[in-house]
Amino acid sequence: MHQIIEILISGIMLGAVYALLAFGLSLVYGVTRILNFAYGAIYAVGGYLAWVLTVGYLELSYAATFLILIPALFVLGMALERLVIRPLRWKPGWKITTMMVTLGLAFFIDNANLIGFGPENKVLPPLVPGKLEAFGFVLSHHKIVIFLLAIVFVLGLELFLRKTRYGQAMRAVAQDMQGANMVGINVNQIFGYAFGLSAVLAGLAGVLLAPIHLISPFVGWVPFLKAFVIVVLGGLGSTRGTLVAAFILGIIESYTTFWVGASWTIPLWLITLLVILIFRPSGLFGGWTR
Amino acid sequence: MNRIYFLIAVGVLAVLGAVIGDKYLIHILILCFIWSMVVAGWDLVLGYAGIVNFAQLVFFAVGAYGSSMAAMSLGAPSITPLLVGMGCAGVVGLLIGLPCLRLRGEFIALFTFTVHLALPPLIRQGRPIGTGGATGLLGVPPLEIGDFALVAQNKLAWFYVTLCVAAVAIYIIYFVIVPGRWGKAFVAMRDSEDFAKSLGINYYKYKLVVFIVSAMITGLAGALYAHYVIVVTPKILGTEFFLIVMVMLSVGGLGRFPGVILGAFIVTIGNEWLREVGQYRLLLLGLAVVLIILFMPKGIVALPDQIQRLKLKQFFVSSRKSQE
Numbered sequence: 116m117h118q119i120i121e122i123l124i125s126g127i128m129l130g131a132v133y134a135l136l137a138f139g140l141s142l143v144y145g146v147t148r149i150l151n152f153a154y155g156a157i158y159a160v161g162g163y164l165a166w167v168l169t170v171g172y173l174e175l176s177y178a179a180t181f182l183i184l185i186p187a188l189f190v191l192g193m194a195l196e197r198l199v200i201r202p203l204r205w206k207p208g209w210k211i212t213t214m215m216v217t218l219g220l221a222f223f224i225d226n227a228n229l230i231g232f233g234p235e236n237k238v239l240p241p242l243v244p245g246k247l248e249a250f251g252f253v254l255s256h257h258k259i260v261i262f263l264l265a266i267v268f269v270l271g272l273e274l275f276l277r278k279t280r281y282g283q284a285m286r287a288v289a290q291d292m293q294g295a296n297m298v299g300i301n302v303n304q305i306f307g308y309a310f311g312l313s314a315v316l317a318g319l320a321g322v323l324l325a326p327i328h329l330i331s332p333f334v335g336w337v338p339f340l341k342a343f344v345i346v347v348l349g350g351l352g353s354t355r356g357t358l359v360a361a362f363i364l365g366i367i368e369s370y371t372t373f374w375v376g377a378s379w380t381i382p383l384w385l386i387t388l389l390v391i392l393i394f395r396p397s398g399l400f401g402g403w404t405r
Numbered sequence: 406m407n408r409i410y411f412l413i414a415v416g417v418l419a420v421l422g423a424v425i426g427d428k429y430l431i432h433i434l435i436l437c438f439i440w441s442m443v444v445a446g447w448d449l450v451l452g453y454a455g456i457v458n459f460a461q462l463v464f465f466a467v468g469a470y471g472s473s474m475a476a477m478s479l480g481a482p483s484i485t486p487l488l489v490g491m492g493c494a495g496v497v498g499l500l501i502g503l504p505c506l507r508l509r510g511e512f513i514a515l516f517t518f519t520v521h522l523a524l525p526p527l528i529r530q531g532r533p534i535g536t537g538g539a540t541g542l543l544g545v546p547p548l549e550i551g552d553f554a555l556v557a558q559n560k561l562a563w564f565y566v567t568l569c570v571a572a573v574a575i576y577i578i579y580f581v582i583v584p585g586r587w588g589k590a591f592v593a594m595r596d597s598e599d600f601a602k603s604l605g606i607n608y609y610k611y612k613l614v615v616f617i618v619s620a621m622i623t624g625l626a627g628a629l630y631a632h633y634v635i636v637v638t639p640k641i642l643g644t645e646f647f648l649i650v651m652v653m654l655s656v657g658g659l660g661r662f663p664g665v666i667l668g669a670f671i672v673t674i675g676n677e678w679l680r681e682v683g684q685y686r687l688l689l690l691g692l693a694v695v696l697i698i699l700f701m702p703k704g705i706v707a708l709p710d711q712i713q714r715l716k717l718k719q720f721f722v723s724s725r726k727s728q729e
Contacts, residue, residue: 150511152518202699208659211457212698214514215655218459219694222648226688333644336522343515378530381523388519389504392512 121252122369128258130365131265132323136338137345137357138272139316145289145351146309148210149200152217154317154342155335156224157195161188161318162330163228166237177242184322185315192314193307195220200310201303221335229332239325261323268319272312273354285309337381341368344388348395407662408580415572422564431560433677435633438564438571441669442626444653445578446619452660453583454615455595457510460501460517461623462650463524466641468494468624469631470528470536473545476632478535484548487628494624495617502616506609521647525639541638545631557635567629574622579662582618587611595660648690649676655697658704667705 136158143151164187167173168180175183199220203212241257242264248254276282287295288305296302320338321330328334345364349356364387371383418434425431447461472490475481481489501520505513532538548555555562582588590611593601602608631637640646649672657668679686701708 144511150514199695199699203702206702208702210510211451211455211659212702214457214511215651216695216698219648219651219655219691219698221691222644223688223691223695225644226684226691230684230688340515340519340522347512378526381519381526385516385519385523388516392508392516393504 117251118373122373123366124252124254125258126366126369127362128262128365129369130362131262131269132320133338133341133345133365134269134358134361135265135316135323136320136342137349137361138269138354139313139320140339140342141346141349141351141357142272142285142316143309143313144346146285147196147200147306149204149213150210150217151310151313152214152339153195153221153224154313155337155339156221156228157188157191157314157317158321158335158338159228159330159332160191160224161321162239162325162334163232163237164188164318165322165325166232166239166330170240171237180322181319184318188315188318189311191318192311195314196307196310201306204306225332225335232332234332236329236331237325238329239322241326242323257326264323265320268316269354269358272316281305281308340381340384340388344384344391347388348391411576411580411663415568418568419565422561422568428560431564433674435560435563435567437670437673438567439626439630439633440650440653440673441666442571442574443623443650444657444665444669445575446623446626447650447654448657448659448665449578449582449591450615450619451654452665453588453595454591454612456505456612456615457514458501458505458517458616458619459514460520461619462642462647463501463517463521464494464498464620464623465627465630465646466524466528466639467497467620468627469637469641470542470627471624472628473542473631473637474535476546477542482549484550486632487548487625490628490631491621491625494627495621498617498620498624499613501620502613505616506612521642525642528639528642537637539639541636541640542631543636545635545637548632555632557633563633567633570625570629574625575666578618578622582615583662587614591615645687645690648687648694649673652690652693652697655694656704658701658706661704661706664704664706671705 140151140154143149143154161184164184165180168175168183169177199216200213203209203216206212241255242260243256246253246255247259274282276286284295284300284305285308287298287300288302288309292302295305317338321335324338341364345357345360348364349358349360364384367387368380368383371379375383422431422434425434443461443465446464447458450456450458450461468490470490471493472486475489476486501517504516508516528536529539536542547557555566557563583591590601590606593604593606594608594611598608627641653668653672654665655668656671657664657666659665676686676690679689682689697704701711703711
């Protein structure tokens with residue numbers, strides 16, 4: 116019983132970070148209709164950048180790291196959109212070409228990481244060392260902090276999308292691109308911002324999970340798939356749905372890893388994806404569009 | 406017209422095989438033939454039917470494993486392992502194709518890619534059923550036709566076997582399926598799905614059939630590959646093969662006949678040539694996919710058109726200038 120509750124708690128912690136990841140993907144997919152296969156690679160880049168800034172070379176504190184990391188990731192995402200996505204958009208077959216180009220880019224980034232940092236795992240120190248012991252449960256401070264940080268980022272994003280001009284413009288583009296264009300929203304600019312913001316979220320998730328899952332060149336694929344399963348289950352653009360889905364899947368994953376073994380996680384997510392797509396393709400609560 | 410060129414090319418290759426003495430060159434050409442089957446199968450799904458399937462190498466792996474396991478665990482005689490590999494790939498094609506009928510483009514891409522990622526861990530777990538786990542299967546027995554054993558060292562025999570099989574497979578795809586009723590249905594579906602449906606084209610039936618046909622041809626290629634290389638490991642589903650095939654597709658250009666086949670030849674030869682650069686090879690392949698799609702989105706088969714258009718443009722610009 117004791118153990119079951121402990122697994123439940125760690126599942127909830129995981130779920131919060133997954134929600135962060137899923138929001139990044141849902142943002143870009145919802146706004147631009149482009150499935151960005153390089154999303155997982157950006158997650159890995161976030162982890163590696165943080166490693167370079169903290170224990171790898173520069174020995175900065177986590178606060179300074181985040182100050183540098185967030186703008187850097189934003190620029191990376193914008194650059195990705197400008198250089199690779201924009202030239203292809205609205206050309207014939209752009210859905211297929213953007214998927215292929217981001218897949219190629221993902222492999223490029225992964226192999227660049229492999230050459231630059233080597234195949235061995237990089238370890239990041241926990242955000243806050245130490246652990247909390249109460250009622251016989253042991254919980255590391257790191258897990259509590261990433262849970263709180265992830266929730267703060269998710270709420271911040273939600274506030275941004277609801278209350279600010281740019282956030283509202285993003286939702287407008289997601290709902291009706293032509294309409295948004297007609298009322299004077301610069302769609303290209305919004306696309307760039309969406310990619311930038313999504314890169315920030317992916318990279319941050321990479322940093323938050325790095326002390327638990329470690330960083331290696333191909334580490335991003337699984338988070339990418341998980342993020343997508345969550346987005347699909349939650350319903351595109353539905354904040355509530357994404358949060359619920361992230362927690363459900365985080366908890367399911369914790370129990371499967373405990374009872375069946377870690378190598379069954381991807382098959383499990385695959386089956387979940389399939390079941391959702393077949394029986395509930397619009398997600399738990401529906402969402403922005405279609 | 407294309408048909409004649411194709412037959413001439415096959416004939417030339419057949420003659421070349423007898424003339425070339427160099428074993429290494431023959432080996433590379435054998436790989437070219439095997440890969441051209443894979444890309445032709447993928448082109449049928451992706452280029453003509455417009456289904457974004459990323460699980461093509463799953464069919465390849467299933468063919469390779471099915472055939473090797475049939476030969477090693479069950480001791481299947483003669484060339485039956487190839488048929489087993491092909492059949493397994495067809496069944497997997499059906500299983501993957503069925504859910505895809507209900508899904509939209511990006512979801513198909515994601516679902517099939519997840520299948521691709523989920524298979525290697527299953528193969529590693531599958532030691533009890535004879536997949537050989539992480540080390541894979543070593544020493545796949547040679548195929549036998551009567552008393553003649555098709556051993557891997559006999560490069561010339563392999564050259565003709567793979568040439569014939571690939572030629573037949575490519576002929577079936579590009580000269581039977583594509584120009585026929587099915588192919589027209591695919592193109593109609595790709596270009597205007599609603600209109601095609603309104604004409605009474607059975608979307609589901611064709612989608613499923615194309616999946617199975619493409620899976621079987623790719624599975625056959627995988628089975629041939631397994632018996633030729635003698636070693637099958639989960640590496641088949643690794644980054645390298647996936648990238649190589651993607652480069653083949655993008656270099657050649659999807660959905661125009663000789664495109665991806667040319668791509669398969671160029672990339673297989675280029676990849677051998679790139680072995681010298683070591684670990685930078687995969688980096689370069691990834692970069693190649695990005696640059697080619699950005700700057701040559703229709704592949705090399707469209708290159709003559711592009712040059713022609715450029716020339717015409719220059720001609721008009723210069724004639725306008727002279728008028729002024």
